[in-house]
Amino acid sequence: MSSPIAGVLQLIALIAALALAYRPLGDYMAKVYSSEKHYKPEKWIYKAIGANPAAEMRWPAYLRGVLAFSAVSVLFLYLLQRVQGSLPGSLGFSSIDPDQAFNTAASFVANTNWQSYYGEQAMGHVVQTGGLAVQNFVSAAVGMAVAVALVRGFARSRTGELGNFWADLVRGTVRILLPISVIGAIVLVACGAIQNFSGIHQVGQFMGGTQEWNGGAVASQEAIKELGTNGGGYFNANSAHPFENPNPLSNLFEIFLILLIPFALTRTFGRMVGSLKQGYAILGTMAVIWVGFVALMMWTEFAHRGPAFEIAGGAMEGKETRFGIPGSSLFAVSTTLTSTGAVNSFHSSYTGFGGGITMLGMQLGEIAPGGVGSGLYGMLIMAIIAVFIAGLMVGRTPEYLGKKIGTRQIKLAACYILITPALVLGFTAVAMALPTPADSMTNSGAHGFSEILYAYTSGANNNGSAFAGLNADTQWFNTTIGIAMLLGRFLPIVFVLALAGSLAEQKPVPETAGTLRTDKPLYAGLLVGTILIITGLTYFPALALGPLAEGLAS
Numbered sequence: 001m002s003s004p005i006a007g008v009l010q011l012i013a014l015i016a017a018l019a020l021a022y023r024p025l026g027d028y029m030a031k032v033y034s035s036e037k038h039y040k041p042e043k044w045i046y047k048a049i050g051a052n053p054a055a056e057m058r059w060p061a062y063l064r065g066v067l068a069f070s071a072v073s074v075l076f077l078y079l080l081q082r083v084q085g086s087l088p089g090s091l092g093f094s095s096i097d098p099d100q101a102f103n104t105a106a107s108f109v110a111n112t113n114w115q116s117y118y119g120e121q122a123m124g125h126v127v128q129t130g131g132l133a134v135q136n137f138v139s140a141a142v143g144m145a146v147a148v149a150l151v152r153g154f155a156r157s158r159t160g161e162l163g164n165f166w167a168d169l170v171r172g173t174v175r176i177l178l179p180i181s182v183i184g185a186i187v188l189v190a191c192g193a194i195q196n197f198s199g200i201h202q203v204g205q206f207m208g209g210t211q212e213w214n215g216g217a218v219a220s221q222e223a224i225k226e227l228g229t230n231g232g233g234y235f236n237a238n239s240a241h242p243f244e245n246p247n248p249l250s251n252l253f254e255i256f257l258i259l260l261i262p263f264a265l266t267r268t269f270g271r272m273v274g275s276l277k278q279g280y281a282i283l284g285t286m287a288v289i290w291v292g293f294v295a296l297m298m299w300t301e302f303a304h305r306g307p308a309f310e311i312a313g314g315a316m317e318g319k320e321t322r323f324g325i326p327g328s329s330l331f332a333v334s335t336t337l338t339s340t341g342a343v344n345s346f347h348s349s350y351t352g353f354g355g356g357i358t359m360l361g362m363q364l365g366e367i368a369p370g371g372v373g374s375g376l377y378g379m380l381i382m383a384i385i386a387v388f389i390a391g392l393m394v395g396r397t398p399e400y401l402g403k404k405i406g407t408r409q410i411k412l413a414a415c416y417i418l419i420t421p422a423l424v425l426g427f428t429a430v431a432m433a434l435p436t437p438a439d440s441m442t443n444s445g446a447h448g449f450s451e452i453l454y455a456y457t458s459g460a461n462n463n464g465s466a467f468a469g470l471n472a473d474t475q476w477f478n479t480t481i482g483i484a485m486l487l488g489r490f491l492p493i494v495f496v497l498a499l500a501g502s503l504a505e506q507k508p509v510p511e512t513a514g515t516l517r518t519d520k521p522l523y524a525g526l527l528v529g530t531i532l533i534i535t536g537l538t539y540f541p542a543l544a545l546g547p548l549a550e551g552l553a554s
Contacts, residue, residue, distance in 0.1 A: 007298045007326030010252060011291075014330070017256050018263055025260065026267025026279070032175045033148045033168060034272065042170050053167035058160040059501030062149055065165035066142060066493060070109050073135060074486075077105040080131045081123075090124035091200055091214055103478040108135040110489035111143055111371060113225070113232030113341040113464035114481060116473040120214055120235045125197055132232055133221045137181075140228030141172035143339075143373030146493050147265060148272075150377045153500030154401045155273045160505045162497070176261070177228060184223030184257055191253065192246030193219040218243055226257035229371040231341025231464045239331070239344040240320050251327045251344060255334050262286075262338055262369035265376045273401055277519035282379055284524045289368035289531070290337055293361055297329040300353045318349025329354075336361035339371030341464020348443075348451065348468040355467065356547025359454055362461045363539045364531055365420065371462065377496050383518070384413045384499075386530040390516050390523075399515060402508040412499040419491050421538045423460035423484045428453050428542065430480075437476050442469040446553070450546035455481060460488035 038046070038053055046053050057065065080087075081096035081104060096104065100117060107114040108131075117123070123132070145168035152162050189195050198215030218234045222244050225231060231238075239245040245254060263283065270279020301315045302325055319328040328345040335342050336358040347358050361368075367378040384398075388405055391398030398405040431437040431452050441448040447469075454467035459481040466472070472481065517523060 003324075003326070004298065004302055006324065007329065010326050010330060011294060014252060014255060014259075018259055021260060022264055022267055022283075025264040027271060029176060029261075029264065029268040030271035032171050033163075033268070035171075038167075039174070042174055045170050045174075046166065049166065051164075051166035053164050053170070055164055056161035057164055059149075059162055059497040062162050062165045063494060063497045065169075066146065066497075067490065069138075069165075069169070070142065070490065073109045073138065074105045077108060077131050077135060078102060080127055081105065084124055084127050087124065087126045089126045089197070093122055093124050096122065099475045099478040100473065103482040104132075106482040106485045107464060108132055108230070108232060109139055110462050110485040111139040111228070111230060111339055111374070112459060112462040112485045112489070113230045114459055114466070114472075114485060115232055115236075115341070115464070116478055116481075118236040119233055125216060128221065128234065129217050133217070133224065136221065136224040136228050136230040136232070137173050137177050138169065140177060140224070140230065140372045141169050143371055144172045144176070144261075144265075145169050145373065146496055147373035147376040148268075150380055150496055150500040150503075151269050151272045153503035154380075154403060156504045157402075157506060157508050160501050162500050162504060177224065180260075181220070181223040181227055184227055184253075185220040187253055188219040188222055188250055191250035192242075193222055193250065194243045195219040213243070222254070223257065226254045226340065226342060227261065227372075229258060229262065229338045229340040229375075231335065231339075231343075233342065239342045240346075245344055247322060248327055251323050251331060254342070254344075255331055258334050258338055258340050258342070259290075259369060261372045262375040265373070266369075269376060269380075275401075275519065278401065281519045281521075281524050281527075282376075282383070284521070285527045285531075286367070286369040286375070286379065288524070288528055289364070290333070293333045293337060293357060293368070294330055297333050297354060297357050298326065300351050300357065301325045301329050303351070315349075315351050315354065318346030320344060332358055333361060335465055336463060337364070337366060337368045337370070339366045339374055339462045339464070341458065341466075343465050346468050347454070347465065348447075352446075352547050352549075352551030352553070355450055355454075356543055356551060358465075358467075359450070359457055359543065359547060360535070360539070362457045362463045363421075363424070363543075364535050365417070366461055366463060367531070374462065378416075378492075381413050381416050381496070381499075382531050382534075383527055384409060385417065385534070386523070386527045387516060387518065388413075389530060390526060394514075396514060396516075399509050400518060402511070403503045403506050404509055408502055409499060412495045412502070416492050416495045416499075417534065419495075420460050420488055423488055424453070424456045425539075425542060427456045427460070427480055427484055431456070431476070434476075437474075440471040440474055440477065442471075446546050446549040450550065453542055453546050456484055459484040462489050 081101040085095040149162040196215040200214040235241040266283040270276040387398040451470040
């Protein structure tokens, strides 16, 4: 049923499922990251890597752990791809070219999962399961660890210690991501997703020729792909492929997995700072933006303009009929408002305004609810900016959660919010100025510009979804998008952890009658306005040249 009513019903069902999981999962994650107990399998891992999980780390040591682990992960995944042709289970595929291997390694380690290759025609079972799927787990766990470190910065005082990165990494993987992924994979198999290690085989005769598909551990990778807001598809068609996403039920379940942890982390935040109301304020901000974007997307795609749209019931081009406009719009908004590169439709064929909505969702910083971990710490950075703006309006030193927001904190927050726009707009400008990158554009004019803008927006924001229509498998795009993904992931983490360390060192400020109540709807409204205004001022000129110009011309 592809109608507005179907969209509303799916939205209500999704919200109800998320509401049921919110409290138990949020409380459980707070318990996981606050526990001093280490399970036996975790102790084996600590012993294998030579880590002491009980040792507290200040922010420089925590950062060194993040960067060292990620650097080793990039190197390992790069080498695994380069030797694929010599590995068993390669399905006869050759080794990956150096530029594409670098791009893919950077992509999956940075939790971006941008893919400039055809999954079913390039990657064998070993690389898919031993390389890409592993990074789906640990890259998500890194984001959660950084978010928890920032929360500890607000919760602790008179100390610069933020916990132990290795303990946070292992616990996030073993206690949170792994068990939920197992359940998720079982559900997807029950829905019809495949799970095997079969080779390449013919599936039938089509127009006088044969079509070949290879099997794989698809359901298990699909579960962590969505749960960890990763997004890399086993097949090139990603979640539009029936082997990955067979029917409307699996589609709604995958959206649920995408949003589950980012929304639940707001309760974890409230529990760890000792005020559930603060968590609800952040949750409300995220939910308002997410619901608003969903409603706007469905409106633009259902708007009938011309006989083709009227016959189809809306802008059905590029969308799977088994999902329709409601399931496609809900998926598109959820995947671009989080750092999930999964797609179940062709974003390039959305209406001009619809394509702009997907871009704007990423350009907000993916904070509604955002990626696993990255959404929470990105939203907390914006919360600090909003408090600062409120302090300027009333002439009072800004405070948030009992911590003064001084010059150092604002400088760190400002650096955080400036990094991604600089990468997106800088690389887009260079690509449009040079003659060679433009040859990769399928379309000219405003839509062609949108293809380039979307690619760098997706890469630098660690989303990974593609607008499609752009041939990104070139040395220029593989290299520059790879650099954008690494810088867009790890430079912000530097400032987040530095901010966490400065907050943890502070002495708590007692609440007075003049303290801004950051757990009230008024502040949540201020926060929504701050996010939209800052993003609008930053990206509006670029959006005006691309999706807005296309939408107004259609």
